[in-house]
Amino acid sequence: MKILKSLLFLAVFTPLVSTAQKPKPAVITNKLTNAVARPKLVVGIVVDQMRWDYLYRYADRYGSGGFKRMLAEGFTCENTQIPYVPTVTACGHTGIYTGSVPAIHGIAGNDFIIQATGKSLYCTEDSTVNTVGSTSKAGQMSPVNMLTTTITDELKLATNFNSKVIGIAMKDRGGILPAGHTANAAYWYDDLTGNWITSTYYMNNLPAWVDVFNNQKLAEKYIKQDWNTLYPIETYTQSSADNNLYEGKLKGEEKPIFPHATSKMLNGSYSAVRNTPYGNTLTFDFAKETLKNEQMGKGDYTDFLALSLSSTDYIGHQYGLNAIEIEDTYLRLDKEIEDFLNTLDATVGKGEYTVFLSADHGAAHNPLFLTDNKIPAGLWPSSTILKSLNVELEKEFKQPKIALSFSNYQVSFNNKLIESNKLDADKIKEFSIKFLNKQEGVANAIDMEKVSIASIPESIKTLIINGYNRERSGAIQILLKPGLFSGYGTTGTTHGSWNPYDTHIPLVFMGWGIKHGSLNRKTTMADIASTLAALLHIQEPNGNIGFPIEEVLKK
Incomplete structure (x- = not known):
């Protein structure tokens, strides 16, 4: 009786044991070296x-x-x-x-x-x-x-x-x-x-x-x-x-x-x-x-x-x-x-x-090609607007050249100047955002630290957040209207937008x-x-x- 039970046990469970001993490889392997196979x-x-x-x-x-x-x-x-x-x-x-x-x-x-x-x-x-x-x-x-x-x-x-x-x-x-x-x-x-x-x-x-x-x-x-x-x-x-x-x-x-x-x-x-x-x-x-x-x-x-x-x-x-x-x-x-x-x-x-x-x-x-074909487009004169912003900032905060750059469609400020003169950085940002939002061609100017509450589509918020490096990016993101980009020349093209x-x-x-x-x-x-x-x-x-x-x- 004991022998019969043992035989029945082996008949039932041997296939399961055999399967367990030969698992399907998790990854493709090189049959010659048993190493993980990779392209040359x-x-x-x-x-x-x-x-x-x-x-x-x-x-x-x-x-x-x-x-x-x-x-x-x-x-x-x-x-x-x-x-x-x-x-x-x-x-x-x-x-x-x-x-x-x-x-x-x-x-x-x-x-x-x-x-x-x-x-x-x-x-x-x-x-x-x-x-x-x-x-x-x-x-x-x-x-x-x-x-x-x-x-x-x-x-x-x-x-x-x-x-x-x-x-x-x-x-x-x-x-x-x-x-x-x-x-x-x-x-x-x-x-x-x-x-x-x-x-x-x-x-x-x-x-x-x-x-x-x-x-x-x-x-x-x-x-x-x-x-x-x-x-x-x-x-x-x-x-x-x-x-x-x-x-x-x-x-x-x-x-x-x-x-x-x-x-x-x-x-x-x-x-x-x-x-x-x-x-x-x-x-x-x-x-x-x-x-x-x-x-x-x-x-x-x-x-x-x-x-x-x-x-x-x-x-x-x-x-x-x-x-x-x-x-x-x-x-x-x-x-x-x-x-x-x-x-x-x-x-x-x-x-x-x-x-x-x-x-x-x-x-x-x-942009000229687009407008000639009745599609809205244009050039945004960033250098002129940067100068105008600095003029208005100087009137308000009594310091010259507070805004350094619009590079990468971001506003970078002269933070050393702001700190040394004990200026209010938040007020400077707020003032600049209001100024920029009044400029022709600007869809939205957004405080980089307040992107999550900005009134823009979530997908664009994600792009801005992913692109913002606190140590290397500007304090304000400038979003232009579709078809517009920064520049003065009427020929060729460029890129950089969302x-x-x-x-x-x-x-x-x-x-x-x-x-x-x-x-x-x-x-x-x-x-x-x-x-x-x-x-x-x-x-x-x-x-x-x-x-x-x-x-x-x-x-």
Whole structure:
């Protein structure tokens, strides 16, 4: 009887025991090493000033291997928004890689005012380091002003610093901030020499292969080519006529029309390449050499290449959104991305890398272009209004220049002056808010410390709160009416506001660990780092506020 009971016990419970002994793995693992499986390489492509709609506006002219390949093989998040203001380059690159916002990561603008001192600080400025690769001061930069870690830092920490991380962009901030504090290198472009340079924060001498690359003088070669359209100019039907009032002229030009004679702009500087699509070409050239010479994606650990394309921003500022120059730039960029993806396929292996494409911000249409087409818009004369505000403040509080700046659509006050003269800071704010709310074009001026009770939509409150860093942001947020932005020039465009034209950005993932599909629910820039952390099975950055976009990831 005892034997029979024992047999019955084993018959009933053995399958349960067997199942318990062989649990389903929690994560994908490498069968050979039993290690957590990860892509060989992650590549982040941030296109400076790329509006979301550029994925589709010129789609009938894109090839199959660039943007269309990423959409066809990858996963697109169609409603990705920037969760803060101001929407500018430094904040955007930092936000993507930290999963955070200026209130936490501290990069409160491209430039921002230290409220305690009243001094302006450039986002990557660092006087303790020196330029490597040039005699200019363009290399006195580092990530020291960023207060949090990045996803690239967390990858380094997770692999005991065995992963290789490199940042590349023509703009120093576009290469430095994404690469993080622990990067092997960050490189950016030097106008004086036409070289890729770095700083002593990373190394004391450029690698030999970078010197070899620089010695090719590719920037000079591209500038001498001039810039003409890729296709016959009459085929650019998605753009305004070439000669119009909305576009700015390059230095020395009589009209802002094709062909742009950049070859005449080599006057002791190689800066002209920035304002042409060749700036993107040069960046991809350097990125491909980086992949090859640094053997990225070839080791036992996941590497990360943080790549930013800056020329799209320069061209957008110069010509506005409806220019043939913009259409031509994106048609060329589509081909550049196709070539770069093919390079990754050949060197790292198709399906062995993960790539994402996004933007640091969008941009508004030119105000004159909008008003000519019966859409409300305009320029807000910030400098004139700042002077007028100071005149009124001096009348009321008996001190000159109490307001320092309207930078980043925020009012920064001379706090040292206010304290030394024992002025009432709250009354100064109240007076300034009343003054600003009477100015034409201002929708609302809001006390940063009282945003939660302001009579504005909750969604805009959140953007302001997320963008407010007490030590580095102004005391008042200025909200302009839709279609308006700060400035005087009637040509080109800019960005920086809460409006969808500045906040709606593309986000496409492709490659290892990524599903094919699309998503229309709202996601944010802050979700990118969380999604990468989930993909790589590493910790999120230490200031992260985003969430993994679960729909993107293969289970």
